[in-house]
Amino acid sequence: MSREVTPIANQLRARGMRVTAARHAVLEWLADNPHATVEHVHDGIRQRLGSISKQAVYDVLKACLEADLVQQIKPAGHPARFERRTGDNHHHLVCRRCGRIEDVDCAVGARPCLNPDHDHGFEVDEAEVMYWGICGACRTAATNAPEDDHSRQ
């Protein structure tokens, strides 16, 4: 394949990573579809690439995670989700029912409770804030046909 020069390809090269079809597709697709699960990403890029294994998606996401090109959110009881937005200390709103996620910029602004009162000898490197609730779709659906998956709005 001839040397690609898209912004995404450049971001990869800037970090010393190889530019592959899988990586390019995942990053491009994720830019348009934030908070996607591995399943979502897999389905999404399969249409563009023809075929790709789920393991490859795991590998790509892991590599991009370590290179700080994507960020991971792991809500308790739901599969992990991924987004391209990184390093800006925003938080997440999670639907208990369907796992759907929305971004929230914390009201308190600059890293509110980042410093615990007592660190118990830990070396703390992150304060994670997660809001839990029920999304609109699930709330209205609860009155009709419960238990659907509204995570892709």
Add this chain to the structure above:
Amino acid sequence: MSREVTPIANQLRARGMRVTAARHAVLEWLADNPHATVEHVHDGIRQRLGSISKQAVYDVLKACLEADLVQQIKPAGHPARFERRTGDNHHHLVCRRCGRIEDVDCAVGARPCLNPDHDHGFEVDEAEVMYWGICGACRTAATNAPEDDHSRQ
């Protein structure tokens, strides 16, 4: 068995729950051993009860969870942990390596960032704050024999 009258038995009855040996043992043991995994609880009470299935531990914890007698913490990538302290809005400090958990009373006091700037149509009922880091034991161990489990101090 003759009707038990311990505080724990009373707490169970107050919620209309049956008082069983398993429930009594789990709650009693958990009071002395906060932040325990299902595994820990199982091991802990087996000594007192002679024998109990792990499934029973899951069932007991689930029932007590719904009755608000225990609280659950599910750190990403680690098995769930349980504690008796409930409803006082304290947060947790988690060791990335061994999963060990410590309590922290948030520095900002009264539910700091409980209200996100925009609720995206969600009905928000909880703001969860989790601090991540490496505990002292894991930090010192990292220089000698890495990858041990220091979660039970």
Add this chain to the structure above:
DNA sequence: CCGATAAACTTTAATGAGTCAAGTTTACGA
């Protein structure tokens, strides 16, 4: 106190997300 019965417990099987490992293909520097 005794028997009925629904709730708890036991055992075994299944699920679902994620990891591991061996072999094949591919990007890319020499």
Add this chain to the structure above:
DNA sequence: TCGTAAACTTGACTCATTAAAGTTTATCGG
């Protein structure tokens, strides 16, 4: 264009948790 390490494919496997079917037991009404 070739060699090689990195990336991908396939398939097996782990681990925490849930599910389902059958047995035991706490509690209530007599």
